[in-house]
Amino acid sequence: MKKLILSAGVVAGLLAASPALAVDARYRVEDKSIKVEDVWKIIGDFCGIGEWHPAVEKCEMSEADGAKLRTLSLKGGGTIVEKLEAWDDAKHSYTYSIVESPLPVANYTSTLSTKADDDGGAGIKWTGSFEAAGASDDEAKGVIEGIYKAGIDVILEKAKAASM
Numbered sequence: 001m002k003k004l005i006l007s008a009g010v011v012a013g014l015l016a017a018s019p020a021l022a023v024d025a026r027y028r029v030e031d032k033s034i035k036v037e038d039v040w041k042i043i044g045d046f047c048g049i050g051e052w053h054p055a056v057e058k059c060e061m062s063e064a065d066g067a068k069l070r071t072l073s074l075k076g077g078g079t080i081v082e083k084l085e086a087w088d089d090a091k092h093s094y095t096y097s098i099v100e101s102p103l104p105v106a107n108y109t110s111t112l113s114t115k116a117d118d119d120g121g122a123g124i125k126w127t128g129s130f131e132a133a134g135a136s137d138d139e140a141k142g143v144i145e146g147i148y149k150a151g152i153d154v155i156l157e158k159a160k161a162a163s164m
Contacts (some may be wrong), residue, residue: 022107023137025128027148032121034159039114039122040092042158046070046084052158053151069099078102085109104135104143122159124152 042052047070050059057073068084081100088094093113098105110128117123126148132140 021131022129023132023141025130025141025144025148026126027145027152028123028125029152029156030117030119030121030123031156031160032117032119034122034124034156034163036092036114036116036122038159038162039124039155041162042155043112043114043124044089044092044094046087046094046096049151052154053147054154055147055150070096091115098130104133104140105130106133107131124155124159126152 042048046068047059047061049070049072050056055074057075060071060073062069062071070082070084072080072082074080079100080098080103082096083099084094084096086093086095091113092115093111095109095111097110098108101108108128108130110126112126114122114124128144128148130140130144135143
């Protein structure tokens with residue numbers, strides 16, 4: 001009996017000490033009527049998010065220790081600080097991480113990109129990986145995917161208008 005209790009205690013300790021599993025979130029749309037070039041004109045400015053995301057009041061760029069940062073002031077209050085991790089003009093993609101945020105996530109990294117589809121249109125994809133913090137995995141994923149959807153819906157609308 002002592003061995004069973006000891007074994008259960010060791011297993012519980014190992015589980016508590018193991019890192020949290022990452023949660024993956026994503027939102028993607030494809031549309032035959034939009035062009036990669038038009039989408040990239042909208043999303044291809046790291047601080048341009050202030051012009052198209054409905055939750056962002058304004059975006060301000062800064063640098064710290066050689067890293068590019070954007071500070072997002074949110075409509076209704078709140079601030080998010082994000083760090084540019086990678087940029088690829090040729091692949092129409094950038095990756096960033098959250099440095100400071102009221103969102104229910106930790107260790108968050110995300111990529112926003114666009115690429116041509118086989119049908120002549122374009123796809124817009126926003127993906128992220130993170131650990132839930134202060135919320136369940138499903139709740140955190142829902143929040144992040146809601147942010148992605150709100151942004152991509154506006155990007156798509158603007159890209160359609162630009163492609164006309």
